[in-house]
Amino acid sequence: MGVLPPANCINKFAVKYSWFQETFGELPNGADEATIRxxxxxxxxxxxxxxxxxxxxxxxxxxxxxxxxxxLEDMGRHSWGSASLSWLYWCMCRVVNIHMVKLARSLQLLQSWIFW
Known part of the structure; x- marks a missing residue:
């Protein structure tokens, strides 16, 4: 059985990050395999x-x-590098908009790539 967030933690199609941290912040001792997964x-x-x-x-x-x-077994079948690169390009295209006030978080990937 899964864990559902309370209604005040849901905003349209997103769940508050703080709820994830509070609920799943630390794995309990002696957790069974289902809990670990x-x-x-x-x-x-x-x-x-x-x-x-x-x-x-x-x-x-x-x-x-x-x-x-x-x-979890299917996670390796996806091309996460290509997906994150396309997300980065999409975010960079949105930054060009004159009305854009705040940059997307994924631009940190670009900054770390430039650094390395």
Missing amino acids: RYARTYIMMLLGTQLFGDKSDTRIHIRWLPYVAR
């Missing part, structure tokens, strides 16, 4: 929603990542 899915979803494909909010994680973390 649940925490692993949550951790991967947090990485996808904040580090690789983060949006400007920095406070929410979109539920679009649920199908990708549903089966």
Whole structure:
């Protein structure tokens, strides 16, 4: 059985990052395999929603990542490098808009690539 966030933590199609941190911040001692897999899915979803494909909010994680973390065995079948690169390009195209006020989080990837 999964864990559902309360209604005040849901905003349209996104869940507050703080709820993920509070609920799945630390794996309990003596956790069974199902609990470990649940925490692993949550951790991967947090990485996808904040580090690789983060949006400007920095406070929410979109539920679009649920199908990708549903089966951990299939995670290696996706081309995450290509997906993150296309997300980065998309974010860079949006930055050109004169009305854009805040940059997307994924530009950190560009900065680290430039650094290295």
